[in-house]
Amino acid sequence: MGNLLVVTVVSYFGTKFHRPKIIGIGALVMAAGTLLMALPHFLMGRYEYKTVATHTNDADHFTVSSLCSPVTQNPFQQPVPGNACGSDVWCQKWEEEGSPMLVILLVGNTIRGIREATLVPLGISFIDDYARPENFLHRYFLSSNEKDEDLREGDGWLVTDLSDNPFISFMGPRPQRELTPVNRDPFVIVGGGIAGVTCAEQLASQFPSEKVYLLTASPLVKTVTNFKQVCFKFTFNQVSKTLEEFNIEEQPSSVLEEKYPNLKVIQSTVKLLQVKQHLVQTENGQTFHYKKLCLCSGARPKLLTQDNPHVLGIRDTDSAQSSSSTHIEYECEVEKIYSQQDFLMSDLNKDNSKLGMWPVYVHLNNGMVYGCDFIVSATGVVPNTDPFLCGNNFELAADHGLKVDDHMRTSEQDVYAAGDVCTIGWQPSQLWQQMRLWTQARQMGWYAARCIAAEVLEESIELDFCFELFSHITKFFNYKVVLLGKFNAQGLGQDHELLLRCTKGREYVKVVLSGGRMVGAVLIGDSDLEETFENLILNQMDLSRYGEELLNPNIDIEDYFD
């Protein structure tokens, strides 16, 4: 009864929590129920016989009669030596005591039954999730429908914590049966950022009859809205090849699940990955056996020091400006960060005692020392790879990202990666570089899903065109900003020239030329040059003869190159 009362609730909600803990709580409940069941034994006093079985000469014949009945119902009734029961008074008393005892027994048994609800569905599913396929217990628990159920649930469960061998010695030799293959979830994606969500959406729509699991540590997921491949007003029907604009919205996971019925979002941090077993485990105790896994766990701000609470991390402040209240130290690195206590005890304090008391001090490698209220560390990001590395053999890039090939595959089989967590391992095009930005996270998530699909469907796939030319559109102080190719002359050394055009309050245009060819551009404001420049960069047309005319505002450059 207890089992029936709670089994539905426990099976449904139990999986959302740490199952061993719930099973432990179930064991405590069972202990309480068992104690309650034992209670009448101590409350009732000595056991008194209410009936007696009398043996007659006929060996097979017993007569049962009530000792409480004043009237003998059976001619063969014998008096029971030492029996106090014979009066109506005593029998009445016994019945009065009996009913609460029965209630206690009933309640105890019901509470005890509750334990079944935690042990059976959660226990069996826990073993299913955690036991390795080659493990005998796994085989035993999952494939032995014909075996005795109590043994499976009870005794077998007790030895779960033991290793295989003692169990096998106890149970006898391993049955020579074929191992039932682990039922794998087709697609598992880790990370509810832009890369993970894009990948999950793409897979869910391409494989509507397959389950897609998105496991994410964050309570909200980041979704792309208002996506458009940039379309320019001058060439109305033409869509840009690489430029795209979209908004990012944080939304509850239910929005995704409603849109894609085969997509399930699990809000729990992944704490373990075993690539050999194709197994992912989350903090809430759930385990997923994947066919294809895509890791999109993003990156976290790189901190100058982990130990000081006065050092805060943010992702990017590329554009710190000097003002009367801002002082910038150029061409230096942080040598060391001191807490107040450490600083006062250090040698530096002797020469810098005029600095006064500050919560935190920073020593730069140009010799300068500053006291501060807090330090903002905006020194880039570190890919979130920690939970995936232990016991696996991922190849990492110099920036600690998971190295991926041109199909977004990591070095481990069936594991893909996209977004900030990965670092490209292929030779990039001359005009593209990896930067950890929204645009690339979306493109990589989308392309990773297409690569996974191609492999599942045994189709071939080419590196997507978005990796041909670096392009990024964003907003800065409400000005549209377009970055194209080697917009900062990255990797060009001295081998480049710059053309600039600036109209105060309206636009800023910078073009990077190398060998007479356009290789990059920065467009701020409403220049409307992005499509033309995208084409010029992709075509690699020789522009030497146009010189500075290229940015002459009186020339309609669109017509010029049409």
Ligand SMILES: NC(=O)c1ccc[n+]([C@@H]2O[C@H](COP(=O)([O-])OP(=O)(O)OC[C@H]3O[C@@H](n4cnc5c(N)ncnc54)[C@H](O)[C@@H]3O)[C@@H](O)[C@H]2O)c1
């Ligand atoms: N400006 C900002 O503050 C900011 C912050 C984050 C991301 N971004 C943008 O997003 C881009 C990256 O997108 P992305 O999708 O690669 O990363 P992301 O940082 O947007 O998302 C990573 C996701 O992975 C989840 N995650 C991390 N570790 C996990 C774990 N062990 N188990 C389960 N989930 C885990 C996080 O909860 C998060 O949902 C960046 O390039 C950047 O442009 C910007």
